Amino acid sequence: MTTVADLPTPALLLDLDRLDANIAGMADRCFRLGVSLRPHLKTHKCVEIARRQRANGARGVTVSTLYEAQVFADHGFHDITWAFPLILNRLQEAERLADRVQLRLTIDSQPAWEALVRCGHPFHVWLKIDCGYHRAGMDPAALETMTLARKLADSPGLTFDGLLTHSGHAYAATSRGEIKRIAEQERRTVADLRERLAADGIHVAASVGSTPAMSVVTSLDGVTEARPGNYVFYDATQVALGSCCAATCAVTVLASVVSRQAGAGHCVVDAGALAMSKDEGPPRPRPTMGRIFAEYDSGVLHQEMHLRFLSQEHGIVTAPLPVGSRVRILPNHSCLTTACCKISSHRRSSLQAYFQVLGSAPDLQEWGLLLQQAQRCTSPTVCSRSSPHERTGHRCKYAQYRPRQ
Secondary structure, three states, X not given: OOEHHHOOOOEEXXXXXXXXXXXXXXXXXXXXXXXXXXXXXXXXXXXXXXXXXXXXXXXXXXXXXXXXXXXXXXXXXXXXXEXXXXXXXXXXXXXXXXXOOEEEEEEOOHHHHHHHHHHOOOOXXXXXXXXXXXXXXXXXXXXXXXHHHHXXXXXXXXEEEEEEOOOHHHHHOOOHHHHXXXXXXXHXXXXXXXXXXXHOOOOOEEEEOOHHHHHHOOOOOOOOEEXXXXXXXXXXXXXXXXXXOHHHOOEEEEEEEEEOXXXXXXXXXXXXXXXXXXXXXXXXXXXXXXXXXXXXXXXXXXXXXXXXXXXXXXXXXXXXXOOOOEEEEEOOOHHHHHOXXXXXXXXXXXXXXXXXXXXXXXXXXXXXXXXXXXXXXXXXXXXXXXXXXXXXXXXXXXXEEOOOO
């Protein structure tokens, strides 16, 4: 089995040339904007891909779970921001990890600060600020925010790293111009508060991050680092937002038509919710559960045919394709689609390797460290290490490839 056509489906495919171009492109963009790049690894959860990002100039990494931080630490990543509000009952685990790597925690409340002070460990700490997303983070204009910032700066043993924001509301934008306004809102929010702190004698860094905002922002004055994540793969949501084009997207799902009934205007494919995720994506150009490529190499998407509905293992496509034919689906949310799957690589149609992806299921530790360097396979078959989903019946393989030159 040496080509994409040989893969059993559903198969999650990663285009290595597109991956490498995306990694290099964001690194160059951050360099030109004058900020360091601390990429968010939750999109791929893969050591091999993180190493490629580090080789392209990433300074430190960002994770969303403590388990991600632990596994990346075990594989040589020693400057890690856990960009999630501190979970107080995980503080002892964080302390153990911080004994061997530079672990940077994130807080946005007085109780979290009090817990850190009681703990007594010399943690590095970010203060999360709400830049308009209204999911988490302190109000930059509130007196309580300045008060907590001063407490962090004055806390013996704690290092106040700086202000951290996430412009997640950029995903709800309806135009590229609106994303630009949100990116500037994020920059201005954190830069203004950083300036107020400096006037108070508190000199800290400022960290921003979202792929849509980073794709359009023209100035990051007052910001020191960026934490985009989805840019390594991109997806249908990013295409709809204008962050990229379909020819830039590195992750797709290969699926086979398994049913078509006479007179029906649809067919059934073997990529359901467990292969795609049930993220509905953007409402534009129309709500779908995934776009379908008309021509992958040139990045042309079908305008009428798409994935309309997902159940656990079934996907409904809005065209009566023949049984046995295959479709290449662009997922709405590549971060969710790739979670807990295996990566097989290819150059055009030639398979290259399998990567292992770290899952986020709470029982992962039962199977040990699943995050590994790519295993080069002369005959790509199922890798010796099973992913959690395969252990529970999930059939999605994560294949990666690089087009031939």
